[in-house]
Amino acid sequence: MRRWWIAISSVLPVLLLTGCLAKVEINDQLFVLSLYLDKDVEKNEYTVTISSPLPNRLSNGAGSGSGQGQPFALVTESAPTIPLALNAIQRQMTRKLDFSHTRVIVIGNRLARAGLEDLFNWTLRERALDYSTFVMISPQDARSASELTPVFETMPSTVLKRFAVQNNVMGTTLKDCLSGYMAGTGYAMNQLSITEKPVSSQSKTEKWAGVDGIGLFDSTRLKSVLNIQQTRVIAWAIGSRKTPIYRPVYSVLWDGGRSKASVLFTHSESSKTISMTSSGPLVTIKLRGTADVLSLKDDKRREPTESNTYIIKELNDQIGGHLREALTISQENGADILKIGQLLNARYPDVWQELKQDWAGNYKNQVEFQIKLKLDIRNTDMQTG
Amino acid sequence: MDTSNTLFQELKNYLSCNDDVTYFPVQVQDVECTFIYIRSIVDIVMLQEKIIRPLLLLNEPGTRPFMEVIHSDTLFPWPMKDEKDPLTAAEAITAGSAVLIVNSLPSCMIFTIPKYQKRTVQESQNEQVVIGPRESFIEDVDVNLSLLRHKIRHPELKVVRYQIGRYTKTPLYVVYLEGLCDKKLLQVLDRQFKNIDVDGVLGVSFISEQFKITRKTSFPQFQYTERPDSVASAVLEGRVGILLEGTPSAQIVPTTLFSLLQSSEDYYQSFIYASWIRMVRFVFALVSVLLPALYVSISTFQPEIIPTDLLLTIAAARENIPFTALVEALLMELTFEALREAGTRIPKPVGQTISIIGAIVIGQAAVSAGVVSAPMVIVVSITGIAAFIVPHYELGLSLRLLRFALLILGGTMGLIGVLAATFIIYSRLCSLNTFGTPYMQPFAPIVFSEWRDMLFRAPSYMMTRRPYAFHAKNKRRLRKK
Structure with a gap:
């Protein structure tokens, strides 16, 4: 009997102290699938919109509304801080807000430019929020992204999540942003494009979302936005193009525009190395890629292998040029999106200790880039024109 | 029979009020004898051919005197035993022997010729195999x-x-x-x-x-x-x-636990398939104990580890269900237990009805009425099937019983409760010892050489040694020539 008491008295505290008996049934919770954050800079007020599924409209969990209305709800509240806004939303809810399934945070353009410290402070303390949550910016208000029409998916949050999961351009997570924020370097994230176009019906237009660039951040603020050409090559350099859902297609011209070809990169990888020179850190970025020729028109009807040398030369010029432009923009804005600071810290910690105080300035003035490209054409296609 | 024979009288007293006892008088050369037996439990043909017939042959002219040959071994072509104690003789009669009492002798002769009603050897009902011998034990x-x-x-x-x-x-x-x-x-x-x-x-x-x-x-x-x-x-x-x-x-x-999870079939099939099916069995044995507890604990305490799409499916199914997940699971599990018990006890001709009512009517109606959710029906069904994959019936019962304990802990304390209970069960299993053999051998204590016949089955030519667990003196089972 004594042994039983010892066993019970040693096991029971463990069970009780670890949050046992704190149960909430699934249908007593409101799972927030995506968060949309905006900031009114004049009023210094945050506007938080949550997107949550409505299980009662998900017919057996599979349907998309099936005529009973949208299977999700959007609730918006404004308050001086993010937790207060969420608290205001919670007050109106019959169920407990749960962030454990939040997969996307969309940040409005004005908030991004004003700085994300408050967001990071909140995310670091909200235990339920997963650091693998994807983060992206909206060109306008974040709320406008929440109103997109989910044509192929059930909910807008699913559309946005799949943009990131499928690596359409980049899959920046909260963890990537926090590591850049904590280390004082920078990060980049997808910028959505919100347009109106007829999609599911010809008669009316619907809000349609896509990704049309990436926003460059220093440790907290949005500094600049890259165009799609620069975005593609930066995504390549960051090494986030691993899944094949989106593969870049390049078009090149030579012979004064009379010969042309389109190629699809089926394989791409990158590496970054850092070394110290007398003028400062030298970063070598190597991009390797293998492409298939999709179409080819050679004005002089050269052999395919000979045409390929022209294609590769043009590709080198184009990709190298875009990368150089993108790096220049990032340096001008002090946005270390390739996380060179962390590379420097790992390789030359003493140098990092010296430079990290004003890393944005040092990144702009001291870091030099060297670009090496190794591009191959896999097939020697027949001429198509 | 002369009433002065005390043995006969005492025997008769012991067997009084037994109307199925037969007293069969025989006269041999002027000596009165009586056979006493119970007709329903002795072999009558044997009695007549091997015992009564040789005795009656002594009545023919020219044979030796009965009292001279009665104790010789050559009279009856069947073993017999002399007995003076009437109680022992009575016990022998009730155990299917025939007793011969000779009037003038103080002892009786017992012939063991029982013939109980029995069924023939039939195919095994509870441990069926596809390949391999099918006979099973009977009551005899x-x-x-x-x-x-x-x-x-x-x-x-x-x-x-x-x-x-x-x-x-x-x-x-x-x-x-x-x-x-x-x-x-x-x-x-x-x-x-x-x-x-x-x-x-x-x-x-x-x-x-x-x-x-x-x-x-x-x-x-x-x-x-x-x-x-x-x-x-x-x-x-x-x-x-x-x-x-x-x-x-x-x-x-x-x-050992692992011997209870092995089936005869494992040794009659190809070792590749046997290994695969054995692993499936192990997985489902765990499922039969843990699945409802895990489902309830995760869905009420740790929903964050459920993939979002699955969570939404569960949430949609659980919408408007009046019970908590724990109560829902307990209701379903108890219903399943009742159905199973009813299925076992019910007379065969109506057995089919119960299974149909159980599977279709109750399950389907409960879901469409919104009393229980469809995922819970799936969980309980999988668990129910999983319990029957365990070859040893009593082990299956034991696992089913533990499932309830785990379910209640999972529903009140979450994953921590399930893990703590699993740990306690595991510790208990490791501490069990049956007749000097650790219950979890060869897993605890670890005997790697015997793992070849644990989670999977190695080809028989590799299993050269007998298991250490059973302390066999001669360890070598197979000698390669």
Whole structure:
């Protein structure tokens, strides 16, 4: 009997102290699938919109509304801080807000430019929020992204999540942003494009979302936005193009525009190395890629292998040029999106200790880039024109 | 019969009020004799051919005097035993013997010619196999011994008889292979069987419950089987088989958890398929204990570890369900237990109806009425099926019982509760010891060489040694030439 008491008295505290008996049934919770954050800079007020599924409209969990209305709800509240806004939303809810399934945070353009410290402070303390949550910016208000029409998916949050999961351009997570924020370097994230176009019906237009660039951040603020050409090559350099859902297609011209070809990169990888020179850190970025020729028109009807040398030369010029432009923009804005600071810290910690105080300035003035490209054409296609 | 024969009178007293006892008087050369027997339990043909007929032949002219030949071994072509004690004679009669009382003699002769009603050897009902022998034990222990002797034809196969029960006088046989079996185990069994003093034994489980080790755990310490080949295989490993008259299954000791999870089929099929199916069995044995507890604990305490899409499916299904997940699971599990029990007890002709009502009507109606959610029906069904994949029936019962404990802990304390309970069960399993054999061997203690016949089955040519767990003296099972 004594042994039983010892066993019970040693096991029971463990069970009780670890949050046992704190149960909430699934249908007593409101799972927030995506968060949309905006900031009114004049009023210094945050506007938080949550997107949550409505299980009662998900017919057996599979349907998309099936005529009973949208299977999700959007609730918006404004308050001086993010937790207060969420608290205001919670007050109106019959169920407990749960962030454990939040997969996307969309940040409005004005908030991004004003700085994300408050967001990071909140995310670091909200235990339920997963650091693998994807983060992206909206060109306008974040709320406008929440109103997109989910044509192929059930909910807008699913559309946005799949943009990131499928690596359409980049899959920046909260963890990537926090590591850049904590280390004082920078990060980049997808910028959505919100347009109106007829999609599911010809008669009316619907809000349609896509990704049309990436926003460059220093440790907290949005500094600049890259165009799609620069975005593609930066995504390549960051090494986030691993899944094949989106593969870049390049078009090149030579012979004064009379010969042309389109190629699809089926394989791409990158590496970054850092070394110290007398003028400062030298970063070598190597991009390797293998492409298939999709179409080819050679004005002089050269052999395919000979045409390929022209294609590769043009590709080198184009990709190298875009990368150089993108790096220049990032340096001008002090946005270390390739996380060179962390590379420097790992390789030359003493140098990092010296430079990290004003890393944005040092990144702009001291870091030099060297670009090496190794591009191959896999097939020697027949001429198509 | 002369009423002065005291033995006859006393015997008659013992057998009074037994209207099925036959007193058959015979006169041999002016000597009055009486056969006493119970017609329903003796072999009448044997009685007439081997005993009464030779006796009547003495009435023919020229034969030797009856009183001279009565005690000679050549009179009856059947073994007989002299007995003076009327109680012993009465017991022999009720056990299926015929007793011959000669008027002028103070003792009687007992002829053991029992013939009980029994069914023929049939196909195993509870441990079916696709390939391999299909015969199973029946209620008659002699037939069961004959089935065993047919498998192991060696003089070192020993069969020791005990008699249990003051009234039932049930024979119990301990079967083992001399030289392979641990003598200490035999001594323990011997001591225990000799100490059992009880009115009667009608089932083999009574025997196992006499041992202290079985009283503190729900896990079976004795392995039941109705297959002679399983007993033969166990005896060849150095284990002991226990057969009891009137029970169509044998018990095997000592036993381990892993031996209870093995099926005869494993050894008759290709080792590749057997290994695969054995792993499936292990997984589903775990599923049968853990799945409802995990479902309830995760869905109420840790929904963050459920993939979002699955979570939404569950949430949609649970919408408007009036019960908490724990109550829902308990309701379903109890209903399933009731259905299973009803399915076992119900007369065969209506058995089909119960299964249809259970599976379709109750399940479907409960879901469409919004009393329980569809995922819970799936969980309970999978668990129910998983419990039946365990080859040993009693182990399946034990796992089903533990499932309820885990379910309640999972529903009140979440994953931590499930993990704590699993840890306690695991510790208990590791501390169990049946007749000197650790219950979890070869997993705890670890004996790597025996892992080839644990989670998977290695080809038989690789299993050259007998399991260490059963203390067989001669370890080598297979010699390669």
